[in-house]
Structure formats: C-alpha cells, structure tokens
Amino acid sequence: MGDRHEIDFFIGLPESEDHRVAELIPFDIVRNENSDNNNLELTDAQKSQRNSAGTLDIQNTKEWRQAEIPSANGQGNAGGLAKLYSLIVPEDNNLKLLKDDTVNQMTTMQIEGRDLVLAVQVRWGVGFILNKHKIIYGPIEGAFGHSGYGGSCAFGDPENKIGVSYVMNRMLDNFNADGRSIELINATYDCL
Template identity: 30%
Template sequence: MTDVEIHGTVHRGFEAVAEAMAANFVDPGEVGAAAAAFVEGEAVVDIWAGRARPEVPWARDTIVPVFSATKGAAALVIHVLADRGALDIQAPIARYWPEFAQHGKESVTVEHVLTHTSGVLRVDDYLPRIGDGEFLNDLDRIADTISACRPDFEPGSRVAYQAVTYGYILGEVVRRVDGRTLGKVWREEIAEPFGIDFWIGLPPEEHNRVAELYDAPPPQEPAVQFYLAMFTPDTLQGQAMMVDQGGFLKMADRANDPAALTAEIPAAGGVGSAVAMATWYAILANGGALHGRRLVTGESIATHSKERSTGNDLVSMMDSRFALGYALPTPLSPYVHIEHAFGHSGFGGSVGFADPSRRLSFGYAMNQLRLPAPDEVTRAERLITALYESL
C-alpha cells in the first residue's frame, strides 16, 4: 500500500488501526501523525509515523499543537475544580471575577461558557493582538480585554461557538478561585500525576520536540470554498475565530510561532501527543481513575458529559451539541457514530474522546492540517472505524 513505516506498539487484534494509518499517508496524505487508544485503561494502540519537521522523523515524544482539542483539557480542569468544590458551575462568573459583569455580562455563568451559550464571542480590535507575543503572555491584560467584551446575545438563548474566548474566560475563573493559572493547574493536578505529555503553555526548553505544522491545501469543493469565505475579519464568524486576512488557510504560522507555543491559550493553544489525549480521556472512560489513581468521581463524569446545549451554531453555522465543555457527536464530528462519546476535535484534524460505554479512549494528532469536504471520510474517522471494528 505504501512504504511508510509505522512505529510503536499495537496489541494483537488491533492491527487494522496501523493499516488505517498507513492508508492515511497515501490518501488524503500525511506528513507526520500519531494515534493512540486505550481499552479498559490499557494502551492497545500507540503508533506514529512520518516526519515532524524537514529531515526530522516523528518520534514517540514528538508533540504538536492541536488547536481546539485543547478545550477538552480546559474542560477537565474545570471538572476537577468543580468536583472538589472549588467552584460552582451554575454560578455567575462575576461571583469569582467581579470585573467581568460589565456591559451586561452579570448573568453569564460558568456553564454558559462551557456550553458555548454565553454570547461572549468577540474581542474588539483583536487583529493587532493575535500576533503580539507580549500580549499573549500577559494574563492580566487579557482579563481586562475580556471584561470589556459585550455579549452578542442574551446568555443561554442560543449556541455560538466560543473559539477563543472560551479558554480565556475559564482561565481567569481558575486564577480567581485557585490562584494558579489554568495551565499550571493542568500540569500539577492532571498532567504530572498521570504522566500526560500535554501542555497549556509550553516551556521554551520543550520547543525542540514540537512538530512543524503545515497549512491546509485550498479546498476544491465549491461548498467548502463558500464556507471558508464566511470566516474573514469582517464577519462575526471570523471575529469569533480570531482569524486574520489569511483565514483558515494560514493558521500554521500562527501556531508554529514560539510566542504562541509558550502562551497559555486554554481554548486553542495546547501542545501535546496523541497518547496524551488518549490518556486523559482514558481517565474519563474508566470512571474517573486510571492505574489506581483517582482524578474525579464517576458521578461527576455523568454530569459533565450530559448534553446541555444543542442547535444550529451561530459561529460554526453547523449543528452543535455540547456537554460541560466537551463536544458530543454530530454529523461532522470524527466520532459521529459513537453514541456515548464525548471529547473535542481541533482545527485541521486532531481529536481526542472518551467512550465510557466501551471503557475506551482515543487520541489522534498530526502536523498536516486539512479542511475536509462534508462527505469526506477524515483521517481520524478512518482510524476510529478501524479501532471499533477491532473490538
């Protein structure tokens, strides 16, 4: 099929997942990629292939920006703090962050943000800021900027994807209730105890392990071209996504920027591996514990993974379903056919999810960004299909 060499380990009976990865390198094409899956807390797939950068092969410790797949990690931080009684999901954000109440946001709750129903979508004059490394690393200035935002609709009245504001709002709530940043809580309470190689704010000394992202090729499908035309700095959709004039076809340079790697961007700036995503979702797929260590209760997982919002999304312009920070299956999600799955995908193709009904988790990360047509079987879908057919 292809001469690409698949590295890593695959348990007997799951060889089809490695075959699916090899097929991805042929069509639609990969530069470098990794996939991992756990069943009942045991890693049954942990594979990688291709190259991370020119002349540098992908390795087991290669990490890569995964865009909005980061939202699942941010949701888990909130989940942990709520489970421990440090914050109330139903409480107004202004209870913890009084300055947030200005401009009609006094009724916005933590749940509204987690379910993308807060209406706080856009930041005024964002274009000069998205490339400003000093601003991206100044959480006080970011908090002041978010406090000054005006909601686009009555909180709770509809669904509108908070591509970037989701993370900054939750991040400031964490700072107010805990004293640590969201990225630090992630490292100290989740990543380090469970050996998860995923970062929200990557230290410079780790940058040498990061795979270089490659921009998505322009789509040929007219429907996709029309869709992308909606995401410019002149539209609500583009402003919510904080795109620049290059739109979705020029995202790699922004994510490859060392300043962006170092910054804590809890909605879209996480950097990590496929096995890292599969590991944190393995905790959630197995009742809140892994390898004898408990993180959250099984009861709280049921609460946090239950559908809380649904409808045609004002920003993505597609049907959306959200639990408390986790995305639920929809026709265009990589885990569309998995009824009990919850997780999050990221721009360009990355994804992680848990399926408690099978005690299964999955993670996929790559460095070739793609914008698939609506009827296209994505790279992640091919891997997930092979995984489930192997059970």
C-alpha cells in the same frame, strides 16, 4: 495533573519540549470548495479561522506555543490526549481522574444546535462535544470529546472504557468528521 499521570499534553509548552513540535502545515484553500471566505452565512469568527496560512504563521512560533491559551493552543500528542480521556472513563476506578458527578455533567446534553464559531451542528455537554448520530466519535452514542482545528479529535468512550485520539500537523479545513480520523476510529473499534 499532567506530570502526576504522565500525560504528554501542555497548555503553555515548556521551552525544553519545543524541539518535539512538528510545524503545522496549512490546508490548500484553492482545492477545498468548503473554504469560501465570501460565504455570507459564516460569522466573522468563522471567517478568521479560514485563513489558515496567516494563522499558522503565528501558531508555528515558540511564543504562541508557550502562551497559556486553553481554548486555542493545547500542545501534545495523540497518546497524551488518549490517556487523558482514558483516565476520565477508566476500567479501574482507582485510576479515575474525575468524580462521577463531574463526568455526568460533561456527558449530559446542555444545548444542541449550530455552533456560531465552529459552524457545525453540535450537542454540548459541559465543556465537551457529545457524539451525534454515532459519526464523530465512533459507534457509541455516549462518547464525548472535542474536535480541533485542522481535523484533530480526541474522545472518551465510557462504554468501552477507552480514550481515543487523532492529531496531525497537515491541516484540513474541517472541524469534525475528518476522513483520516474516521478511518482510524473505525479501525480502533474493529479491534475491540
């Protein structure tokens, strides 16, 4: 699918593409008061994700990037992710990547509540986070996508027929509502 649509995103990065990868830079645990590994409300899964430096020692290896772990190590750039989402909600139906029924399942709330791994309140469609209170993925309630470890996010906006993405290599101890992505998302909507 990625080759056919020229989407610059991989699950299992080919060795030929490894030279394009920027190493991930860990967040500063000392200065971030939200990184309390002793917080009893955090699950073991959440605590394991808070050890950024140790985790990145593994994630910055060629072996990790080449492994096919769909839930944890997609490799790509913001343009590739934005293009993927724009093909899910295209202006031109001839470019549509998925059937309407599939997109409807992705954008219909299945469950809402505190995600035990992500440690945030989330509304889930099938496989995607739904925009809650118009704060995660811009001002459109119908937007859907996924935020990533360290502050990245990508989403589709079916109302405006656009895909938007923010990726970075300087990690934050944050899953959603990263100030860097929010500024870029707001600027995107200011241009529409």
